[in-house]
Amino acid sequence: xxxxxxxxxxxxxxxxxxxxxxxxxxxxxxxxxxxxxxxxxxxxxxxxxxxxxxxxxxxxxxxxxxxxxxxxxxxxxxxxxxxxxxxxxxxxxxxxxxxxxxxxxxxxxxxxxxxxxxxxxxxxxxxxxxxxxxxxxxxxxxxxxxxxxxxxxxxxxxxxxxxxxxxxxxxxxxxxxxxxxxxxxxxxxxxxxxxxxxxxxxxxxxxxxx
Amino acid sequence: xxxxxxxxxxxxxxxxxxxxxxxxxxxxxxxxxxxxxxxxxxxxxxxxxxxxxxxxxxxxxxxxxxxxxxxxxxxxxxxxxxxxxxxxxxxxxxxxxxxxxxxxxxxxxxxxxxxxxxxxxxxxxxxxxxxxxxxxxxxxxxxxxxxxxxxxxxxxxxxxxxxxxxxxxxxxxxxxxxxxxxxxxxxxxxxxxxxxxxxxxxxxxxxxxx
DNA sequence: TGCAGGTTTGACCATTTGGTCAAGGGAACC
DNA sequence: GGTTCCCTTGACCAAATGGTCAAACCTGCA
Numbered sequence: 001x002x003x004x005x006x007x008x009x010x011x012x013x014x015x016x017x018x019x020x021x022x023x024x025x026x027x028x029x030x031x032x033x034x035x036x037x038x039x040x041x042x043x044x045x046x047x048x049x050x051x052x053x054x055x056x057x058x059x060x061x062x063x064x065x066x067x068x069x070x071x072x073x074x075x076x077x078x079x080x081x082x083x084x085x086x087x088x089x090x091x092x093x094x095x096x097x098x099x100x101x102x103x104x105x106x107x108x109x110x111x112x113x114x115x116x117x118x119x120x121x122x123x124x125x126x127x128x129x130x131x132x133x134x135x136x137x138x139x140x141x142x143x144x145x146x147x148x149x150x151x152x153x154x155x156x157x158x159x160x161x162x163x164x165x166x167x168x169x170x171x172x173x174x175x176x177x178x179x180x181x182x183x184x185x186x187x188x189x190x191x192x193x194x195x196x197x198x199x200x201x202x203x204x205x206x207x208x209x210x
Numbered sequence: 211x212x213x214x215x216x217x218x219x220x221x222x223x224x225x226x227x228x229x230x231x232x233x234x235x236x237x238x239x240x241x242x243x244x245x246x247x248x249x250x251x252x253x254x255x256x257x258x259x260x261x262x263x264x265x266x267x268x269x270x271x272x273x274x275x276x277x278x279x280x281x282x283x284x285x286x287x288x289x290x291x292x293x294x295x296x297x298x299x300x301x302x303x304x305x306x307x308x309x310x311x312x313x314x315x316x317x318x319x320x321x322x323x324x325x326x327x328x329x330x331x332x333x334x335x336x337x338x339x340x341x342x343x344x345x346x347x348x349x350x351x352x353x354x355x356x357x358x359x360x361x362x363x364x365x366x367x368x369x370x371x372x373x374x375x376x377x378x379x380x381x382x383x384x385x386x387x388x389x390x391x392x393x394x395x396x397x398x399x400x401x402x403x404x405x406x407x408x409x410x411x412x413x414x415x416x417x418x419x420x
Numbered sequence: 421t422g423c424a425g426g427t428t429t430g431a432c433c434a435t436t437t438g439g440t441c442a443a444g445g446g447a448a449c450c
Numbered sequence: 451g452g453t454t455c456c457c458t459t460g461a462c463c464a465a466a467t468g469g470t471c472a473a474a475c476c477t478g479c480a
Contacts, residue, residue, distance in 0.1 A: 038249035
């Protein structure tokens with residue numbers, strides 16, 4: 001009868017499947033983060049992956065499927081640093097650690113940052129459910145933690161939501177607006193990240209010290 | 211012989227030309243800021259402008275020409291607030307006024323902000339010359355002003371370049387990442403801008419007070 | 421009112437692009 | 451060695467898209 005699985009299911013079964021899906025996602029990250037979803041073509045991705053277009057579509061049913069899988073897979077990594085901000089720690093150091101970890105990610109994973117940026121600037125058509133679900137839940141939880149610290153007088157009063165927005169904005173800026181920053185600073189490689197690190201440390205430390 | 215201008219030149223000559231080029235640019239701003247350059251189609255713009263596609267191309271020679279004219283026209287408006295930051299004023303109030311004006315622009319002109327964001331996230335292919343020219347010059351000039359204030363002990367020491375980046379990041383975030391912010395806060399209209407205003411005022415005031 | 425130039429559009433075109441398909445090549449297991 | 455499923459691809463397709471063109475339609479002015 002009709003064979004159940006024409007195309008590879010969710011989990012790669014064979015070595016080849018594993019290798020090729022990885023190659024494709026890696027290539028897709030490159031292309032999507034550079035040109036956005038609509039600006040990217042299957043041919044570009046196929047070429048970047050060193051595969052033929054029909055071969056891409058053997059592993060993924062469509063262009064959007066590749067994009068969706070990328071985003072799904074990266075969402076966790078992206079939220080991880082915020083999850084690690086724990087009520088038990090020393091408040092200012094917990095928040096500062098979050099800031100600097102986020103900055104580190106902007107440096108190490110600029111493609112991932114731009115992938116999300118592209119998506120959100122255009123109204124987040126494909127990830128609004130995750131924003132209103134997972135992300136909102138996590139943020140709501142962590143703003144409570146921050147409120148707690150404020151009540152205890154351990155950090156200066158702030159609007160916790162807007163504090164988080166400021167952290168996102170300032171750190172991701174170094175990945176998302178990289179082209180602009182480089183156009184102004186003309187840094188050698190990532191040399192400007194050292195100053196950025198010092199700057200953001202100062203900014204948020206002054207903001208939060210009671 | 212050959213009539214010089216087949217298509218309307220730089221400056222609109224007739225009322226109809228003026229009206230239609232304006233309508234087109236307005237529609238194009240809407241579409242480009244929402245879908246990015248490659249994600250936008252001439253048909254979309256034409257429909258939004260209430261004109262036929264060939265009619266669009268009677269007023270502008272190509273899709274990129276529309277985009278270019280939009281960006282050129284908006285660049286000045288965009289840089290204006292920074293120009294207004296003067297060495298003569300009271301330093302903290304000058305900087306704070308810039309921050310709040312920028313935030314105001316994020317609220318009033320989110321489409322313009324997203325137009326630039328889309329462009330820069332994707333590597334600023336069409337405006338790198340302006341970034342390395344006009345923008346860099348202006349920023350270089352204003353960082354000098356800030357350095358002066360620091361030397362005079364009138365504001366706390368900061369890296370002036372990264373201060374400006376932080377201002378851009380935090381204010382434009384409310385326009386560029388609007389979808390995300392609304393997904394988390396579910397504000398009524400623009401009600402969250404009041405809190406944003408207070409937050410950014412606090413953030414930069416604490417940062418800059420000596 | 422006539423007419424010269426500005427304005428509008430339906431029909432059309434070439435290219436790009438997401439996606440299909442049937443047929444041919446491999447790997448692994450019996 | 452053969453069979454069975456997995457993998458790969460050249461050729462193809464329909465729709466979308468940027469752009470053209472000639473003909474028709476307006477509009478302002480002498």
